Amino acid sequence: MGAESVTIPSVLIGTLNGTTQTREFTKDGAHAMYRIIGADGQQYGPVSADQMRQWIAEGRINAQTMALRAGDTQWQPVSAFPELVNASPHAQHNVETSKPAVQKFNIFAILGLVAGCISFVGSPASFCCFCIGILSPLVGVVGIVLSIIGLVQINQNSATQKGKGLAIGGLLVSILAVLISIAYFIFLIKVGELNSL
Secondary structure (H helix, E strand, O other): OOOOEEEOOOOOOEEEOOEEEOOEEEOOOOOOEEEEEOOOOOEEEEEEHHHHHHHHHHOOOOOOOEEEEOOOOOOEEHHHOHHHHOOOHHHHHHHHHOOOOOOEEOHHHHHHHHHHHHHHHHHHHOOOOHHHHHHHHHHHHHHHHHHHHHHHHHHHOOOOEEOHHHHHHHHHHHHHHHHHHHHHHHHHHHHHHHHOO
């Protein structure tokens, strides 16, 4: 089964007696050429398999970098090309270890939910104790701020952070707790007005 030959006229290998020299590159052989989509979304290439392996070794591209081999019609991750990752143990190690970052829960989302729950639980108690009545809305405001910070950070770093549901839950519970505390203070004001009559 012979390799399909693909001519890439844009690849210049030198000049001989004033004549531009190009080379035919095979789709499946050692002379295949590749294009990649960089982290900036731009296309680069064509480059040789050797250049691709060098970029892998340098960490400039990884297993998820999208590449298009000459003659192919579909972009694929670099890890789909065995000729790139199997030829060099160092390159194979770099591609195998270049896994997506593990998502971790955003600490502000967690703290926002905790503050919101504390404030919410303290809201009914504020009807019995004036000190709790003062602290509950303050903790609720802290919960709102922490939850908003968490949401912003998660939206900016969605590849490495998770917990959007926690942040939204913390925001809603904190808002509800603050509203209950406001209702409590309005109630106190009205009771005070009635007593003064």
